[in-house]
Amino acid sequence: MQWKLFADLAEVAGDREIRVETEPGATVGDALDELLDAYPALRDRVLDDDGNVADHINVLRNGENVRAGNGLATTLQSGDELALFPPVSGGRA
Numbered sequence: 001m002q003w004k005l006f007a008d009l010a011e012v013a014g015d016r017e018i019r020v021e022t023e024p025g026a027t028v029g030d031a032l033d034e035l036l037d038a039y040p041a042l043r044d045r046v047l048d049d050d051g052n053v054a055d056h057i058n059v060l061r062n063g064e065n066v067r068a069g070n071g072l073a074t075t076l077q078s079g080d081e082l083a084l085f086p087p088v089s090g091g092r093a
Contacts, residue, residue: 001031001076004083009046013039022076028061029072031082046084058085 001022010016020034032053036043048054059066060083066074076082 001026001034002081003031003035004081005042006084007086009042009084009086012041012045026076027072028059028066028074028076028082031076032059032072035084045086056087059083060085 001020003018003020005013005016005018018035018039020031020038022031022034032046036046046053046057053059053072059072061074061076061080063081063083066072
């Protein structure tokens with residue numbers, strides 16, 4: 001499974017695209033656990049003090065925020081693309 005990381009998350013991990021191994025029937029949460037196990041420096045940036053995905057972090061599966069569906073319990077399909085987006089600010093006034 002392929003994760004795409006954006007902004008400072010890519011800097012923390014040292015790469016914008018990271019492959020993790022998942023089993024058939026795995027969930028987005030399983031893939032996130034694999035990512036955070038492989039890159040523990042991301043854990044403090046992605047999870048809150050209770051171990052949940054921080055409110056300001058968006059977890060996307062195929063461009064859709066998983067919070068709109070089954071959240072981290074969303075089952076993955078072959079070829080799915082996962083992404084982590086931190087809050088983004090800036091632009092012109």
